[in-house]
Amino acid sequence: MxxxxxxxxxxxxxxxxxxxxxxxxxxxxxxxxxxxxxxxxxxxxxxxxxxxxxxxxxxxxxxxxxxxxxxxxxxxxxxxxxxxxxxVGRTFQTSVVFERLSVVENVDLAAAFRLGLPRLLRVRRGVSGTVAEALERTGLTALADRPAGELSHGQRQWLEIAMLLAQRPxxxxxxxxxxxxxxxxxxxxxxxxxxxxxxxxxxxxxxxxxxxxxxxxxxxxxxxxxxxxxxxxxxxxxxxxxxxxxxxxxxxxxxxxxxxxxxxx
Amino acid sequence: MTLTSPPAAGTAAPPPAAAPALPRWTGPAAFTAVLLLALVVVPAVAPPFQINLYARYLCYALAALGIALAWGKGGMLTLGQGVFFGIGGYAMAMHLKLTEAGPGGLPDFMVWSGVTEMPLLWAPFASPYVALPAVVLLPGLVAAVLGWSVFRQRVRGAYFAILNQALAAAFVILLIGQQGLTGGSNGLTDFPVLLGVDLNRPESQLGLYVAVVLAVAAVYLALRAFDRSRLGRLLVAVRDGEDRVRFLGYDPTVVKTLAYTLSAMVAGLAGALFVPVAGIISPALFGVVPSIELVIAVAIGGRYSLAGAVAGALLLNLARTSFSEQFADGWLYLQGALFIAVIVFAPRGIAGLAASGRELLSRLRTRRTAAPAAGAPAEGGTP
Known part of the structure; x- marks a missing residue:
């Protein structure tokens, strides 16, 4: 503190x-x-x-x-x-998440920006530690495989925060x-x-x-x-x-x- | 300054993110079955002239695959895909004409146009080592340069579509204007030999058909792998919220340019395969109207689905052939009506209808199996 x-x-x-x-x-x-x-x-x-x-x-x-x-x-x-x-990471007033992607895919994309192009071309296998931690902290682990479009308003805001955390800003x-x-x-x-x-x-x-x-x-x-x-x-x-x-x-x-x-x- | 993700018109019914539960082998099994059908059954049953027709349709299906990637997955309405089809086609046709003319000889149409010296643009295409890679690399290069400059300026939506359309129109005008260089509106035709193989023999046409089938299968698998990769997910994210993607630390310009370039390379390959199959390439085959027809085919098949795009291109071409035999002028109206019907009633196309059907079926099944045997592994009970 x-x-x-x-x-x-x-x-x-x-x-x-x-x-x-x-x-x-x-x-x-x-x-x-x-x-x-x-x-x-x-x-x-x-x-x-x-x-x-x-x-x-x-x-x-x-x-x-x-x-x-x-x-x-x-x-x-x-x-x-x-x-x-x-x-520097941010969230938006009106949460904008990628509705067609699953919750875990949303967070994974947020975490993956440091990977080079060749590694981006590979399929995501499993859930990385950073992504799992961000889901855990925001309480979204149980919803990981649901499409983000199905989330409630509050859950979408948390997903935004999870994406932000996964960026490690x-x-x-x-x-x-x-x-x-x-x-x-x-x-x-x-x-x-x-x-x-x-x-x-x-x-x-x-x-x-x-x-x-x-x-x-x-x-x-x-x-x-x-x-x-x-x-x-x-x-x-x-x-x-x-x-x-x-x-x-x-x-x-x-x-x-x-x-x-x-x-x- | 609020960000909105603008879903393009017609995305009112989003593709379901979670596919209905089907056994894991269903996809590969269906793929193998279709491939066997195309490679074994069709050549055994269909007469040679029809084999040649199917090979043409498959070339359009190949280009449709590229459109499904750029438009369906990436949200870039590529209304001028014929340009890349044409570049690939001409690269191949120039090589074939030079082979026909022999070393040092001028292609026949140049002689008729009074051209006496080999144009600089043509010379490199005499070598297959230049011409064959150029078939995909040239369209890719053009798309990369165009895409990068356009996407960087954040041109998108209808403006991008109009730009593509204008490009197709300009390309055709350019080709027609350069009679001595390109054969004008007649295009290039009469290709007897490809890589030492006599193209006029029936076996060669069968061989070409097999090559086209294999090309479609390979491109399908490659694009499917791309779609499932992180980059593929990122492309969908760019489609649905380009501005948001920037704040994930990615440059959407790179992602879009890459997808656009890939789709152009696929179109180039399609054009190149089309040339020996059809025996001709001319501006009328890939100009504004054919470009739009390709997009219509993809919309009808289902732009969010790669398999849907292939099916759409094949079905539309089959329908055109059989329909025009009876009512020559009616086809355009029918095609237009089909397009409107799909946009209004089934924005996800045939593939979307199939997916909805599957979903309904699996929902009925789980309801039926869930009641009597709760906890038992869900198995598709025979109705």
Whole structure:
């Protein structure tokens, strides 16, 4: 549990990030540092730039300005699969798994990207240790041979996490892992998250406040493309500015808060 | 910025990922039976002229196998596969014409067109060591270069299909325009000798038929092995969610280019085999319309299934021959109607219907056996 120690080496450093979509500035001068071994929650009202931030880190979106350093390596300008190969993995809000393939095939493909072309041309025999472990941790072992298309919504999210684990990334970016889950599933996902965070650096984007209170350690609040505040859960919750942006009130001299903003769990 | 995996139109009924429980030997047994039928029974029963006809159909079936790989497994609608069929065919035909003309001689059609010197493009094809590998390597090279540049720009779906179609049209125009070099719209014909064998003897035609059957069988097995490999699984993953695959650490461009190249090489081989079988290669045999007909055949047979693609190509060609004998003009309408019916009612084609039937059967069987003898190994009870 060295996660919150401030002396830890930064694994991810975002500096002066600016992202513009057709004249709309989604991220505006964002700085963020995540240390090795940390479990970091990113929250903020709709349009705060949380997903955009993840998209930039993983190469899906090109920023207008700024730097993204992963263990000292610049990520901006690299193609998506190169960034994955450097050790950055992500999941998506709407889980995208390969429905025609079985659960184990999905996870196996995620694990196999390091194999060369000649070895990819061979048939998969059995289940590798990495794949078995990822299935075990996410509780999908019993479903291994089922087509992924048959999984429930919650199970699909876990499959995404299993695929992510099988990639053995150094940094995991989870985009709303509990969206649309039942209370039971949220709890299991939370436990899974804490367990994964024991030996990985994890960044979680989440809307759900109850989930945040139960499982978050360090929280970064984004608002209108900038970091509003950062701290542990209690600090952040006590911050009047955070309440303001979440309740959509007008602050003194501020722009009107994000119109769709009232998502408080 | 949400990712959606766009299933192409007509994938509403996904192929079942888990095949219904059949004994393990069923596949190899069926394969052997069909192979024996084609190699032993057909030559014994059918008259020579029909053997030759079947060999032609099998050449189209071979090209259909490539389409099933690129389109069925990889989601790339290859509407211009005739280009690669044509390249393979011309490579073979050029070699045969040069053999006919003898060392230093010019092919007959060039003499008629007033060409007096051997064109540079033709010279290397005099050697079988150049011409025979070129039959698959040239189409492969063209597809690799085209695929790489197109897939890298993330051109896909209908745009890719239109591009392929345009390529087929341009290729035909180019061939017709270069009368002295390619024989124009007449193409190349009259090939008496292949590798020292007299092609006009009936045994040679039987030999060609056997060679084509073996080629189809070998390509089928090779593509099946590819489909089952990790790379094959990856190809299906690219088809269903190209953007997601990037985040698994793979470059979809490489996977797609590879599959497209493979399918082009198969088409090239098909074209090359077609030349001595049919005794002619001309733009009308592989242009825009034949390219589309190949895709229709694969759709009717079942694009997700390699065996379905072969069956589709054979059935469609057989039907065309027997139908056109009676109603010459009706065939096009029937073919179109068949295509629409398949797209609307059976998007997985004949192979899909067969799979659904098998599934239903095994479900009925397990229901019947499960009740009286629970726990006993499920055995197909005779009805």
């Amino acid at each position: 060295t996660g919150t120690a401030p002396a830890a080496r930064p694994l991810l450093e975002v500096r002066g990030l600016r992202v513009v979509f057709d004249g709309f500035t989604a991220v505006d001068g964002l700085d963020l540092t995540v240390a090795e071994g940390e479990l970091r929650f990113l929250i903020g009202p709709n349009g705060a730039g949380k997903t955009t931030l993840i998209d930039v880190v993983t190469g899906l979106t090109r920023p207008a300005a700024g730097q993204v350093l992963f263990d000292g390596t610049e990520l901006v300008g690299r193609r998506e699969h190169r960034i994955v190969r450097l050790g 150094r940094l995991l970016l989870l985009d709303e892992p509990v969206a649309g889950m039942s209370r039971d599933e949220r709890e299991r996902t939370g436990e899974l998250l804490l367990e994964i965070a024991r030996d990985h650096t994890v960044v979680v984007v989440e809307h759900d406040m109850a989930f945040l209170r139960s499982y978050a350690r360090t929280v970064t609040v984004l608002h209108e493309g900038r970091v509003l505040t950062e701290g542990d859960v209690a600090q952040v919750q006590a911050d009047p500015r955070v309440r303001e942006v979440y309740l959509g009130r007008r602050g003194a001299g501020d722009e009107p808060a994000v119109p769709a903003g009232g998502e408080v769990g």
